[in-house]
Amino acid sequence: MRLTRGISQALCIVVFLFTASVLSAQTAEQRVRNIVLVHGAWADGSGWKGVYDILVKDGYNVSIVQEPETSFKDDVAATKRVLALQDGPSILVAHSYGGSVITEAGTDPSVVGLVYIAAHMPDAGENEADDGKRFPSDLAKSGAMKKLPDGFTYIDPAQFHEYFAADLPAEQAAFMARSQVFNLGDSFKAVITTAAWRTKPSWMLVAGSDRTINPDLERWYAERAKSHKVEVAGASHCVYISNPKQVAALIEDAALHAR
Numbered sequence: 001m002r003l004t005r006g007i008s009q010a011l012c013i014v015v016f017l018f019t020a021s022v023l024s025a026q027t028a029e030q031r032v033r034n035i036v037l038v039h040g041a042w043a044d045g046s047g048w049k050g051v052y053d054i055l056v057k058d059g060y061n062v063s064i065v066q067e068p069e070t071s072f073k074d075d076v077a078a079t080k081r082v083l084a085l086q087d088g089p090s091i092l093v094a095h096s097y098g099g100s101v102i103t104e105a106g107t108d109p110s111v112v113g114l115v116y117i118a119a120h121m122p123d124a125g126e127n128e129a130d131d132g133k134r135f136p137s138d139l140a141k142s143g144a145m146k147k148l149p150d151g152f153t154y155i156d157p158a159q160f161h162e163y164f165a166a167d168l169p170a171e172q173a174a175f176m177a178r179s180q181v182f183n184l185g186d187s188f189k190a191v192i193t194t195a196a197w198r199t200k201p202s203w204m205l206v207a208g209s210d211r212t213i214n215p216d217l218e219r220w221y222a223e224r225a226k227s228h229k230v231e232v233a234g235a236s237h238c239v240y241i242s243n244p245k246q247v248a249a250l251i252e253d254a255a256l257h258a259r
Contacts, residue, residue: 032255034086034193038065038079038105040096041183042164043176047095050226050244051251061086062229067101069183072190090136092196094119096213097188100128106196110142113258114197115251117240121221122192129188132223135214139163146179148257152182163211165238175236186200188218202227203254205247212237214254228253 035055037048045064055062065082066073080102082147083090089112094102099119106114120128132140139145144159156165168176204222206215208231215231222229230250232243240247 005033014213025108029258032089032091032258033059034085034088034090035060035062035251035255036065036079036082036090036092037062038092038094038095038098038102039067040098040178041083041153041187043095043179044179045256047176047238051209051240051248053141054244055251056149058248060255062251063084067098067124069181069187071104071184072100072104072187073154075101075187076105080108083108083110089258091251091258093117093254096120096237097183098188099142100190100192103192103197106200107194111196111200114200115254116202116204116218116221117157117247117250118149118205118210118213118218118235120213120217121197121202121204121227122195123224124192124198126176127189127191130219132213133221135217137214138211148182148187151185153185153188154180154182155203157242166209167209167236167240167242168204168236168238197225197227201254204229204248205250206231207235207237207239208233209235210237210239228257 039045045066049063052062063082065079066079090108090110091113092102092111093115096119097118098195099116099121122128122131144156144163146156147153157177161173167175202225206218228233232239235243
């Protein structure tokens with residue numbers, strides 16, 4: 001009797017483990033595998049390295065857009081070029097100003113989910129410059145953002161660490177400050193024609209100590225869009241560099257649940 005009961009229990013365990021394995025495999029197959037990463041102003045795609053490494057290790061096909069930052073139109077076009085190279089549906093991810101870019105470019109039929117990392121998220125008829133006035137950032141009030149005679153902008157290298165990357169080592173922030181990509185100022189005033197988040201699911205990561213975009217604005221964006229929201233306490237605007245695990249986890253959540 002005991003032997004029969006033991007065999008029955010063993011069979012139940014085997015069946016349970018087999019079923020769990022099958023369900024896990026099915027879940028893995030159902031996830032969206034293409035991830036497209038878009039950087040923000042004054043940066044380039046190399047900042048995504050930590051997030052990229054995690055996602056690739058976890059089996060995702062990851063592409064990184066290198067925006068020219070010469071105009072909003074050019075940046076949207078650069079994003080759409082990369083989307084056109086994907087085989088199947090994609091999750092479109094952006095940091096900072098890149099949020100405006102994916103809000104416009106994300107209307108592409110291949111995009112099934114949008115992830116905003118400490119990013120702007122304007123609606124149709126809005127631009128991020130005006131949205132920023134709802135909750136002014138420390139950077140906006142500091143005067144650290146400079147403009148050249150030709151209209152391109154940059155952050156004063158002496159203040160870059162303080163306002164853009166406070167949770168990164170000083171040496172790393174100094175290199176980023178000296179290698180920053182100048183961004184056309186008019187791009188911040190580009191008006192969104194159709195907001196992709198209005199018809200597609202979205203996720204927002206709020207950087208709790210962001211001084212480039214006010215965290216309250218990030219929260220407001222997320223609430224308006226009914227985004228799936230997480231916060232990283234103490235994180236600077238460069239949360240995607242300083243906290244790649246949390247950022248990658250949110251992206252993978254989007255890939256698992258977006259349809």
